[in-house]
Amino acid sequence: MCEGTPSEIGLMTGTLPLLNEDMLMQRWFDRAFRFDMPVPLFPNLFERIAGTPSRVAELAQAVPPALRTRRDGAHWSIHEHVGHLLDLEPLWLGRVDDILSGQPRLRDADLTNRKTHEANHNDQPLDHLLQQFRTARMQLAQRVEHLDAATLARAATHPRLEQPMRVVDLMFFVAEHDDHHLAFIRRLWRSFASG
Numbered sequence: 001m002c003e004g005t006p007s008e009i010g011l012m013t014g015t016l017p018l019l020n021e022d023m024l025m026q027r028w029f030d031r032a033f034r035f036d037m038p039v040p041l042f043p044n045l046f047e048r049i050a051g052t053p054s055r056v057a058e059l060a061q062a063v064p065p066a067l068r069t070r071r072d073g074a075h076w077s078i079h080e081h082v083g084h085l086l087d088l089e090p091l092w093l094g095r096v097d098d099i100l101s102g103q104p105r106l107r108d109a110d111l112t113n114r115k116t117h118e119a120n121h122n123d124q125p126l127d128h129l130l131q132q133f134r135t136a137r138m139q140l141a142q143r144v145e146h147l148d149a150a151t152l153a154r155a156a157t158h159p160r161l162e163q164p165m166r167v168v169d170l171m172f173f174v175a176e177h178d179d180h181h182l183a184f185i186r187r188l189w190r191s192f193a194s195g
Helices: 006-013 039-062 078-100 112-116 126-144 167-194
Strands: 155-158 163-165
Touching: 039 078, 039 126, 039 167, 078 112, 078 126, 078 155, 078 163, 078 167, 126 167, 163 167
Parallel strands: none
Antiparallel strands: 155 163
């Protein structure tokens, strides 16, 4: 038998997501970033980015299948959040290559998220999306895992934020973006479970 509060028990058993449904979530494009992550913290960031596929799978698979493709108004479904993470993997890998090849500016992102809106991720089996995401993320992880400190400190200008972004900062940005969508998935699940 599980001991603990109902929320703690729910987290352990996968029956109730933890997140206050009244808690506000900041829009991604409203986030401000200071890229001052010490390079020696890269191993910690690496664990976050390499571990995201497992965290996404654990959370998304715990949601009842009937709720995984359900939207909350104009907000993406859980499938679409997972698909969006997959859709951005080529951007992250390309930006690593931009920095390592000495480009002065990082490639632009599609700020309209057109790829996600047109991908019909709700028509894909969740396991397929999760496997594709895991494969793509492992490419990124393998690309940065063995970079030395000097290489991790190389930078190019981020086009939207107009500030230098080092490889270590890019990995922080990716990890924060991952967590933003994980939090949204948990919030959706909480909203559907309570409503």
